[in-house]
Amino acid sequence: MKTFNTQETATAPPLSHPKQRRRRCKFAVLATLLLLLAIIIVGIILGVTVFKVKPARTQVASASLEGVAPRISFPAIKVELNITLNLTLLIQNRNHASFKSDQGEGVLLYQGDRVGDTQLHPGLIPARGTSTLTCLLTVEVDRFANSGLTSLFSDIADGELRLETKTRIPGKVTILRIFHKHIVSASDCQIVIGFPDLKIKSQDCKNHNKF
Numbered sequence: 001m002k003t004f005n006t007q008e009t010a011t012a013p014p015l016s017h018p019k020q021r022r023r024r025c026k027f028a029v030l031a032t033l034l035l036l037l038a039i040i041i042v043g044i045i046l047g048v049t050v051f052k053v054k055p056a057r058t059q060v061a062s063a064s065l066e067g068v069a070p071r072i073s074f075p076a077i078k079v080e081l082n083i084t085l086n087l088t089l090l091i092q093n094r095n096h097a098s099f100k101s102d103q104g105e106g107v108l109l110y111q112g113d114r115v116g117d118t119q120l121h122p123g124l125i126p127a128r129g130t131s132t133l134t135c136l137l138t139v140e141v142d143r144f145a146n147s148g149l150t151s152l153f154s155d156i157a158d159g160e161l162r163l164e165t166k167t168r169i170p171g172k173v174t175i176l177r178i179f180h181k182h183i184v185s186a187s188d189c190q191i192v193i194g195f196p197d198l199k200i201k202s203q204d205c206k207n208h209n210k211f
Contacts, residue, residue: 053173055209056099056125057092058187060165061132064198083139085116087165090132091185093125097175100124101185104169108137112164113148115139120169135167160201161193184210 066084085108093099104120116137125131155161169185189205 053097053181053183053209053211054094055207056169056185056187057094057207058167058185058189058205059090059092060087060189060191060200060203060205061090062088063191063193063200065161065193085137085139085163087135087137088132089135089167089187090130091125091169092130093128095127095173097127097173098124099171099173099185101169101171104167106135106137107166108139109164109166110139110162111148111151115148120167122171135165137165156195159195161195163191163193165189165191181211186210 064086066086087106101120101123103122106118106120107114108116116139118135118137120133120135123131123133152161165188167187167189170182171185172180172182174180185207186209187205187207189203191203192201193199194201
């Protein structure tokens with residue numbers, strides 16, 4: 001009896017139909033487009049919500065006056081005044097990104113007249129963090145008109161001194177350590193300081209950014 005050896009032969013898979021290949025290509029292209037569209041939408045949402053640059057919020061935490069010693073000399077009338085307003089500013093970074101500030105400027109106004117100024121040192125405020133900044137504003141008597149000095153002495157005698165401060169802090173916000181946006185964080189504050197306790201009785205601050 002004869003036996004026959006049978007060999008298993010591998011058969012190649014049938015080639016996919018051209019229509020199936022085109023359908024798969026269309027599906028891949030569509031999926032890619034949908035993914036890109038989703039990324040763009042998420043980026044827009046993050047751009048207008050989480051990563052939207054917000055102004056730093058500035059608040060006067062404390063204030064004190066040093067060297068309040070007005071003197072008037074005769075016979076030549078000469079007014080000597082030495083006042084330094086020591087402000088502690090609380091700066092809150094409301095962004096989800098760090099804010100690195102450059103050298104800024106602080107201005108002191110009394111009845112709309114610029115009577116003192118100072119330079120603000122650079123610093124780094126982390127995302128959603130706060131930082132304190134000391135601002136020493138020396139009142140320059142030469143900038144006062146006679147009516148201004150009279151009003152100043154009158155305000156001190158009445159127990160309330162109304163002042164206005166303007167701070168400008170340039171810097172940049174860094175988003176995801178990749179994107180940088182240069183801004184100027186500005187704050188305008190009107191404060192009322194009581195005498196003789198030298199405590200802040202009221203304050204009204206308005207904050208905004210300039211891009």
